[in-house]
Amino acid sequence: MSNHVPYKIFITENDMPRFWLNLQAFLPEPLEPMLNPQTGEPVTAGELSQVFCEECVKQELNFTDKLIEIPEPVLEFYKMYRPSPVVRAYNLERVLDTPAEIYYKFEGTNTSGSHKLNSAIPQVYYAKQQGLTSVTTETGAGQWGTALSMAAAFYGLDLTVYMVKVSAQQKPYRKAVMETYGANVIPSPSETTQVGRSILAKDPETGGSLGCAISEAIEVSMKSDRCRYVLGSVMNHVLLHQSIVGLEAKIALDRYNVTPDIIIGCAGGGSNLGGLIAPYMADRLEGRNNVEFVAVEPASCPTLTRGRYAYDYGDTGRTTPLVKMYTLGSGFMPSPNHAGGLRYHGMSSVISKLVHDGYIKPRAVKQTTVFEAATMFCRCEGTLPAPESSHAIQVAIEEAIKCRETGEKKKILFGLTGTGYFDLAAYQEYREGTMTDYIPTDEELERGFASLPVIGE
Numbered sequence: 001m002s003n004h005v006p007y008k009i010f011i012t013e014n015d016m017p018r019f020w021l022n023l024q025a026f027l028p029e030p031l032e033p034m035l036n037p038q039t040g041e042p043v044t045a046g047e048l049s050q051v052f053c054e055e056c057v058k059q060e061l062n063f064t065d066k067l068i069e070i071p072e073p074v075l076e077f078y079k080m081y082r083p084s085p086v087v088r089a090y091n092l093e094r095v096l097d098t099p100a101e102i103y104y105k106f107e108g109t110n111t112s113g114s115h116k117l118n119s120a121i122p123q124v125y126y127a128k129q130q131g132l133t134s135v136t137t138e139t140g141a142g143q144w145g146t147a148l149s150m151a152a153a154f155y156g157l158d159l160t161v162y163m164v165k166v167s168a169q170q171k172p173y174r175k176a177v178m179e180t181y182g183a184n185v186i187p188s189p190s191e192t193t194q195v196g197r198s199i200l201a202k203d204p205e206t207g208g209s210l211g212c213a214i215s216e217a218i219e220v221s222m223k224s225d226r227c228r229y230v231l232g233s234v235m236n237h238v239l240l241h242q243s244i245v246g247l248e249a250k251i252a253l254d255r256y257n258v259t260p261d262i263i264i265g266c267a268g269g270g271s272n273l274g275g276l277i278a279p280y281m282a283d284r285l286e287g288r289n290n291v292e293f294v295a296v297e298p299a300s301c302p303t304l305t306r307g308r309y310a311y312d313y314g315d316t317g318r319t320t321p322l323v324k325m326y327t328l329g330s331g332f333m334p335s336p337n338h339a340g341g342l343r344y345h346g347m348s349s350v351i352s353k354l355v356h357d358g359y360i361k362p363r364a365v366k367q368t369t370v371f372e373a374a375t376m377f378c379r380c381e382g383t384l385p386a387p388e389s390s391h392a393i394q395v396a397i398e399e400a401i402k403c404r405e406t407g408e409k410k411k412i413l414f415g416l417t418g419t420g421y422f423d424l425a426a427y428q429e430y431r432e433g434t435m436t437d438y439i440p441t442d443e444e445l446e447r448g449f450a451s452l453p454v455i456g457e
Contacts, residue, residue: 015251016083018075019067021243022059023274024236024350026282028357030063031236031349032324035311040455043321051218051229051320055126059237066282068240070122077121077154081110082244086252087416091380093400100403102396103260104416105249105276106383112150114143114386114418115272116232119241123230124151133226134158138188138213140167140268140344141388142174143418144232149181162188162216166207174422188213195219195317209333210269210344215317233269234314234323234348242275249413250279260291260413262399266391267295267304267362270348276415277360284359293360295351296391298370299439301334303327303347304355304362306445311455314346322453325352332448342388345448363395366437370394371430374420386418387426 011017024031033042048057059068070078089102107115127135135157139145145161152159161183168175168187175185188208189196195215199206206212214231221229231238253259263280265273273295283289297304304326312327314320327346334345347355354360374390376397377383385393392414403410420427429435 011251012075014079014083015248016075016078017070017244017247017251019069020240021247021278021282022062022066022068022240023243023278023282025062025064025066026285027350027353028285031353035322035455037313037318037322037453048321051221053123053126053130053132053228053230055129056123056237059240060235071125074122074125078118078244081117083248083252084109084245086249089381092377092397095376095380096397096400096404098400098404099407099409100400101258101409101411102400103253103258103411103413105245105413106416107245107272108383108386108416108419112143112147113421114147115242115245115275115415116144116147117150118244118275119232119238119271120144120147120151122241124148124155124157127157127228127230128155131226132157132228134160134224135228135230136160136162136217136221137230137232138162138164138210138217139232140164140210140213141386142167142171142178142422143386145178145183145185146174146181148230148232149178149183152183153181159183160217160220161185162190162213164188164208164210164213170425171422186216188216190216192216193219195319199316206333209316211314211316211330214315215319218315218319219317233271233344234346236348236350238271239274239278239348239350242271243278245272245275245415246278246280249276253413258411259289261410262292262294262412264294264296264392264395264399264412264414266342266388266415266417267297267347267351268342268388269344269346270351272415272417274348274351281354281359293354294395295355295360295362296395297362297364298342298391299364299366299437301328301342301344302364302440303345305364307347308449308452309352309356310452312346312452322455323349325349326355327452328445329448329451331451332445342391365391365394366439368430368435368437371427371435373397375427375430383416384420384427385416386420387423389415389417390420392416
């Protein structure tokens with residue numbers, strides 16, 4: 001295959017890609033390897049297969065194939081809700097009085113309400129093909145847990161979801177949807193695992209974190225040979241599956257000769273951002289465009305803007321391999337605000353390297369301004385956005401206002417990752433003026449950094 005990826009060749013009759021794009025294969029330098037925390041040596045496929053599905057491990061460690069074929073059964077499932085629409089936000093442009101063109105890729109058209117279904121389907125499919133009978137996972141805001149519940153029900157696998165406790169309290173109906181699909185949903189940290197009991201012993205009132213929930217889900221998965229852990233973000237194979245978002249966006253925009261000048265995505269673990277930017281970043285890395293990429297994160301959990309680029313555990317219980325990434329330390333406990341799925345201490349290794357090398361510019365935004373942007377978008381575009389998505393909306397609005405001030409006619413693309421109909425308590429809090437902004441102090445961040453492992457000892 002030539003260096004240039006001919007995206008248009010690999011599409012179905014309804015403009016849906018037949019291949020995922022493997023962004024890590026385009027990196028000028030390979031990623032730092034994941035390390036076994038006990039030996040300090042790079043982890044092997046065999047070691048990862050004790051936790052993850054075998055096919056996902058193959059994709060995780062595939063650094064050479066630029067395109068990976070989507071299995072036909074997965075394509076058939078995708079066709080239930082894909083391709084998802086690319087929408088021009090004419091009304092938002094008018095309200096902002098901007099010469100910019102604003103586009104968004106809308107991933108909230110499926111029942112789970114977000115982009116998460118794009119990876120849930122293949123991961124459960126691979127688990128079924130492997131002969132597994134159950135899977136475990138964590139979820140923050142609940143979109144990933146909901147998506148995985150749908151996929152597990154479709155393929156007939158049992159599912160246990162550890163849901164961050166504060167999110168389970170804020171979003172009882174999201175929990176109810178997962179249970180309707182047959183999932184066993186447990187607020188985390190819980191008394192059902194050793195790591196959960198340990199965390200509660202130290203802080204009985206904790207609202208939990210994605211790191212806590214990951215630890216509990218992994219502990220449960222390790223107790224059975226017929227069970228594996230599946231993850232909704234951060235890992236390379238998840239970004240691979242999410243590349244269908246960016247590929248569809250490129251296919252649609254190319255048809256109208258639109259190339260974005262700036263692409264904006266919210267960033268928690270990196271799956272939505274990595275998927276949205278995949279084909280455009282691949283072209284940027286090979287010198288075919290000069291697109292600007294922006295990763296937007298909550299100021300309450302500033303992994304990219306105030307974190308350290310270092311090896312760290314992916315979970316609070318320190319059971320995962322060590323990953324080179326931007327991190328606040330696996331011991332960092334984010335505030336219980338409404339950033340939902342963006343409250344994670346680490347970041348995808350691919351996204352982290354692209355930020356570190358200057359290809360992606362990170363920004364951190366406050367909660368109240370995020371909901372101000374979400375409210376504006378809802379009133380003029382008609383869709384109630386998820387709080388996570390609204391981080392990207394805020395920066396898209398800021399960029400459009402800059403264009404108004406300078407007269408530039410930039411083309412802006414952002415990811416509308418999901419809907420916010422389970423987040424009405426947060427919207428009500430914003431309207432009533434009781435929402436507050438929390439930004440961790442340097443001292444609080446230092447406590448998280450103190451949990452970083454010392455490599456070589």
